[in-house]
Amino acid sequence: MPKFLSRITMGLAGLLLLATDAGAQSAAPSDPKLAGSWAFMQQQMPGVPASLLEAACKEASLMVYYGTWVDAEEAQIKRFQERFPCVSVEKFTADTGQRRERWLAETRAGRHIADIIQDTDPGFLNDQASKNGLTEYKISNDGQFDAAAKKDGYWYALRVALVGIAWNTDLVSDEEAKKLSTWQGITDPVWAGRAAIVDPSAGGVAYTPWYVWLKNYGPEFLQKIGALKPRIIAAITPASAALASGDIEVLLNASETGLLPLLDKGAPIRWSLPDPGIGPMTGQAIAAAAPHPNAAKLFQEYSFTEEGYGIWQKLGGAPARKGVKDQRPVAQQSWYKVPTSFIPYDPADASKSMNSVLEEYRKSIGNAR
Amino acid sequence: MSVQSMSEPSSSAPLLPRVASFLFVAFLLVVVITPVAYVFYGSFRTDSPGAPDAGFTLANWQTAYLSPVYLDALWNTVVLGVVVAALSLVIGGALAWIVARTDTPGRNTFALLIIVPLMISNLITTLAWIALAAPNAGFINAYVRMFTGIRTIFDIYSFSGIVTVHVLHYAAFAFLALFAALRSIDASLEEASYMLGVGPLRTSIRMTLPLIAPTIATTFLVIFIFVAENFSVPTLLGTPVDFQTLPSMIFFNMAVTPTQPTIAAASGTVLLWIALIGTVLQRRMTSRANRYVTVTGKGSRHRLARLGIWRYFTCAFVVLYLLLAVGLPYIALVLGSLMNFLTPRLRPEVFTLDNYRTFFVGDNFAPVLNSLGLSICGGLGLTIIYVLLSFVIGRVRSRWAFAAD
Numbered sequence: 001m002p003k004f005l006s007r008i009t010m011g012l013a014g015l016l017l018l019a020t021d022a023g024a025q026s027a028a029p030s031d032p033k034l035a036g037s038w039a040f041m042q043q044q045m046p047g048v049p050a051s052l053l054e055a056a057c058k059e060a061s062l063m064v065y066y067g068t069w070v071d072a073e074e075a076q077i078k079r080f081q082e083r084f085p086c087v088s089v090e091k092f093t094a095d096t097g098q099r100r101e102r103w104l105a106e107t108r109a110g111r112h113i114a115d116i117i118q119d120t121d122p123g124f125l126n127d128q129a130s131k132n133g134l135t136e137y138k139i140s141n142d143g144q145f146d147a148a149a150k151k152d153g154y155w156y157a158l159r160v161a162l163v164g165i166a167w168n169t170d171l172v173s174d175e176e177a178k179k180l181s182t183w184q185g186i187t188d189p190v191w192a193g194r195a196a197i198v199d200p201s202a203g204g205v206a207y208t209p210w211y212v213w214l215k216n217y218g219p220e221f222l223q224k225i226g227a228l229k230p231r232i233i234a235a236i237t238p239a240s241a242a243l244a245s246g247d248i249e250v251l252l253n254a255s256e257t258g259l260l261p262l263l264d265k266g267a268p269i270r271w272s273l274p275d276p277g278i279g280p281m282t283g284q285a286i287a288a289a290a291p292h293p294n295a296a297k298l299f300q301e302y303s304f305t306e307e308g309y310g311i312w313q314k315l316g317g318a319p320a321r322k323g324v325k326d327q328r329p330v331a332q333q334s335w336y337k338v339p340t341s342f343i344p345y346d347p348a349d350a351s352k353s354m355n356s357v358l359e360e361y362r363k364s365i366g367n368a369r
Numbered sequence: 370m371s372v373q374s375m376s377e378p379s380s381s382a383p384l385l386p387r388v389a390s391f392l393f394v395a396f397l398l399v400v401v402i403t404p405v406a407y408v409f410y411g412s413f414r415t416d417s418p419g420a421p422d423a424g425f426t427l428a429n430w431q432t433a434y435l436s437p438v439y440l441d442a443l444w445n446t447v448v449l450g451v452v453v454a455a456l457s458l459v460i461g462g463a464l465a466w467i468v469a470r471t472d473t474p475g476r477n478t479f480a481l482l483i484i485v486p487l488m489i490s491n492l493i494t495t496l497a498w499i500a501l502a503a504p505n506a507g508f509i510n511a512y513v514r515m516f517t518g519i520r521t522i523f524d525i526y527s528f529s530g531i532v533t534v535h536v537l538h539y540a541a542f543a544f545l546a547l548f549a550a551l552r553s554i555d556a557s558l559e560e561a562s563y564m565l566g567v568g569p570l571r572t573s574i575r576m577t578l579p580l581i582a583p584t585i586a587t588t589f590l591v592i593f594i595f596v597a598e599n600f601s602v603p604t605l606l607g608t609p610v611d612f613q614t615l616p617s618m619i620f621f622n623m624a625v626t627p628t629q630p631t632i633a634a635a636s637g638t639v640l641l642w643i644a645l646i647g648t649v650l651q652r653r654m655t656s657r658a659n660r661y662v663t664v665t666g667k668g669s670r671h672r673l674a675r676l677g678i679w680r681y682f683t684c685a686f687v688v689l690y691l692l693l694a695v696g697l698p699y700i701a702l703v704l705g706s707l708m709n710f711l712t713p714r715l716r717p718e719v720f721t722l723d724n725y726r727t728f729f730v731g732d733n734f735a736p737v738l739n740s741l742g743l744s745i746c747g748g749l750g751l752t753i754i755y756v757l758l759s760f761v762i763g764r765v766r767s768r769w770a771f772a773a774d
Contacts, residue, residue, distance in 0.1 A: 097626040203626070247505045248505070
């Protein structure tokens with residue numbers, strides 16, 4: 001009998017909770033101009049109250065700090081503004097290293113400009129979450145992300161940033177390119193004078209392979225890369241452009257972010273994603289001192305809805321949201337193979353080890369930066 | 370402003386100009402001294418301003434002044450400055466002499482065209498030269514390779530590449546200074562030399578050159594300082610080959626993970642010494658130059674050197690300079706703007722008008738408007754400030770005016 005009563009009580013409590021939720025969701029905003037936005041929210045942001053929309057509209061603007069995935073971000077922002085015309089979005093884009101340092105410097109100086117920040121290093125985002133640098137906000141689509149693709153209530157992954165080895169197909173034969181199907185292949189002396197690397201300081205996607213290589217293959221691996229006398233390129237975008245033009249033949253730590261737009265434009269490039277792969281998450285979070293906290297929450301919600309995420313993913317990178325099919329045209333190419341497994345690594349340790357990795361890098365490759 | 374007014378400030382000026390000069394010095398203190406003082410303060414801190422638990426340290430100065438990496442960067446900065454200043458003077462001087470003092474055909478048109486490189490940001494020139502002379506895919510290297518088999522005739526990612534881009538820019542600056550000096554020399558002196566039977570070359574070396582020597586020296590120093598403090602050219606062209614100058618080190622210390630803003634501040638003080646020493650030397654030379662009363666600032670008619678057949682060579686020299694400093698970079702830029710991606714392998718499918726279509730749409734056009742706004746406001750604001758500054762320094766005899774100077 002007590003068991004039965006307890007079930008009845010739990011059932012009633014559940015119904016009550018459901019009714020409360022439904023009540024919150026159905027409390028439409030008073031301004032009829034927000035009807036369209038509200039309808040979309042009800043459909044794709046279950047449980048998000050109308051008060052968030054009203055507060056966001058009152059703040060009316062938002063600043064997003066984003067990376068070199070310009071096309072993806074701008075497409076998503078454009079659609080967000082169509083869905084929520086009461087919020088205008090300002091944008092700042094730079095390489096991760098520069099973007100991150102700008103945000104940190106602004107925060108230290110007490111000049112809070114950024115509402116939304118993105119970073120290619122999950123370790124950095126986790127660190128900021130632990131130091132109260134990020135706003136704790138659990139999105140309505142939280143359940144769509146695995147533990148590795150989020151830190152509950154702090155950041156959520158926009159993509160898995162796949163690190164690859166890229167080459168110019170006009171200059172590297174198919175036979176030679178076979179050597180590039182494994183990480184060990186990049187140290188082959190055949191690439192001496194033909195290869196380039198992206199400086200590890202450029203951001204998480206550029207840095208993570210150096211950390212993983214050092215951790216898994218030891219300093220000798222870096223020394224072998226150094227022996228190739230690779231050209232050091234400061235960031236992913238110019239490195240990809242140099243590859244497309246044929247100024248370099250092989251890019252040893254390539255990011256799909258730089259390569260995909262060039263491939264779409266017909267550049268003679270290909271890349272391999274060795275298995276096991278290296279794929280750090282690119283996360284998005286709300287700054288703790290965001291000057292427009294409600295607009296930021298609304299944007300954070302939108303970014304991870306089916307629509308917002310889909311728009312971003314189509315141009316931005318491999319999906320990190322559960323059940324999303326990779327919509328990028330490259331995913332349909334026969335030569336394109338996503339790794340079946342990834343080299344495990346601890347993002348926190350990767351962040352903490354940055355100085356020692358850079359020191360080893362300088363010893364093996366060069367003093368630049 | 371005379372040397373006398375600099376060395377003998379008096380307090381006998383009327384009250385209003387003295388107050389104006391005081392206010393001006395106060396303004397200069399805020400906009401010049403405050404940031405410099407803040408840099409010094411930051412250079413002695415263990416962490417950037419605003420960081421909790423930061424204390425005082427000498428470690429940043431130790432790193433910036435004594436560590437091999439920074440000493441290398443300082444050495445690179447000085448060598449680059451000296452080489453660029455010297456070459457710019459040689460080329461700019463030759464251009465100035467050709468245009469001002471010879472019967473080279475087209476010299477009046479050249480006088481206008483030679484200063485065009487000064488109107489182009491050297492960041493843009495650098496990007497254009499990367500397109501032209503990147504070792505494997507630069508247009509020049511690719512086509513020379515196609516016709517001669519030589520893999521790379523000129524690598525822009527090198528010390529000589531950095532020097533080339535700088536010299537093409539600053540030769541125009543040297544031209545401007547030396548052209549004005551050559552035009553301002555009292556023509557009767559040279560006439561007298563010719564009448565005494567001295568030839569044009571000997572007259573140039575024995576008389577004209579000493580007369581413009583102060584201009585040469587000050588131009589050298591100004592170019593040296595500009596180059597020592599330039600960041601975009603060595604950063605873009607030097608980083609791939611591990612060649613760093615102080616400004617590029619400072620940029621990376623400030624902008625790239627993990628940042629070292631306090632070391633950047635200490636390195637900034639090294640640059641400050643370079644600029645200060647250069648400025649003091651330049652002022653001394655300018656003061657001495659005032660004694661050369663034959664360089665009057667008044668134009669006078671000069672006898673042009675008749676070069677005969679050689680005038681076509683001098684013409685070709687100017688055309689070559691214009692081709693390298695303006696023609697080729699602009700051709701590369703225009704060509705690049707019409708391509709999907711930069712490549713020397715020209716095929717119909719790489720050409721597009723999309724870059725222009727997107728450039729004029731939405732946010733993409735905003736930088737153009739920003740640049741225009743900045744140019745107009747900055748130009749206007751600076752002109753007003755410098756007119757006032759010149760007035761205070763030149764017309765007001767007070768200690769404040771002396772300080773402002």
